[in-house]
Amino acid sequence: MTDPLQAYSASQLAFYDFMFTRFFRRHMRALRVPGWGMPEVPPGVPLVVFASHPSWWDGVAFMLLSRRLFPERRMFIPMEAVALARYRFMRRLGVFGVDTASPRGAAAFLRTARQVLAPERNDMLWMNAPGRFADPRERPVPIAPGLTRLAELAPEACFVPLALEYPFWTERKAEMLAAFGPPLHGGALQAMPREARARALAMALAEAMDRLAEEAIRREPARFRVVEQGKEGMGGIYDRWRQLRARMAGRRFDPRHEARD
Template sequence: MIGAAKGGPLGWLLDGYVGWKFRSTFRGLWVRGALPTGAEGRLVYVNHTSWWDGFVLHQLSRAAGWDAYCLMEEKNLARYRFLSRLGAFSIRPGEAASSLESLRYARELLSRPRAAVCLFPEGELRPFGVLPLKLRRGVELLARVGRAECVPVALRYAFFEHERPDVLVEVGAPHAPGELELFQDNLEAVVRKVAAATSLEGFTRRVSGGSGVAERWDTVRGIRA
């Protein structure tokens, strides 16, 4: 197993790089729903539709004040080892010994103050909004082993009235560990809710990104939208 290795000069450099990369690509990160706070650890499970998802979770976690970690398939983390500096740790799907080791490691992480262990329970990229979701049982096992509150989060990348895309985040109500069907129902509920959004009404911008041509022109003219 490859463990997380957060911090150090490389980790700090990567933190800054991810923030710059986000701001240079998106107009902002907008959240609807309450991001849990407090010292206790939490399991955050998220739909997986884009290469950007990990970077978005990094920015969301910083905005929420979480000490975030993310479970990745080992072959991918071995290829992009630098992601361990951002909190990624590995699992080898289908190998019982590896799964047990990763579960124990995640349980230890969840015992840390403000920890948020994030995972994509679908285990693969899937088009946004395609339901029903197909979750793997690992999310249920991890929740039971970690005995942590579980938070469903849906991500959506949307163009509205601006040149740059916005990232919409729908946060569901935290719940206790349970059967896999509970996780599926809760994740599908937040996916449906964020999919129905036709504007940014009800969302709060938690991370600012870059402006577009129209916004810069309005600034030059002294008009703020």
């Protein structure tokens, strides 16, 4: 198996960050993080971000959030080996394959995770906590066994829950909402029996998910920090006509559906 730390390419990552950002702006309205949901991570410690997994968009969210909120750290992401075979370019972005169907695959994941989370490194491991797609309303939140084991390998690490949602509000495009919960210390998790550790991880993630769901229901953009802005409005001929009308009337054109012409 290719060593993900050796395969990582900063130049490739910068290129695909540009491509992912363009794709996001075309298809999403905005990436928003509520004020309480910004990450609070002590410097100089290994970092594990364990996220909910509601959508295909989660990979794009990982790229945008990691590059904008943790620019000084390299991100590594485990991915089902069969799926990664269809997206080989991702190996250059820190994504590494995991064979979840075999004990050897699980052992390989833990070896790579131990490398990434070594105390002398400034890297971070991001992973979808359930290990599968899971509706954000599913309770208890499923936790993959590999995540539960990580505290045994990296008690110095900081474990940060990340809630993700993609609701539609007033515009044609969906919102990408993200919120980080309070970090859990690896040493405290390591001291717990595995079942209790899994419950602690699930509860921390569920709390962030529940709080983010409340924000999604409120539909108040002012409560969020915009991390990345997408294009507003309907686009196409209809918006060009609206823009022309606004210009003829001497008004500033606002493409949003909620704006008044």
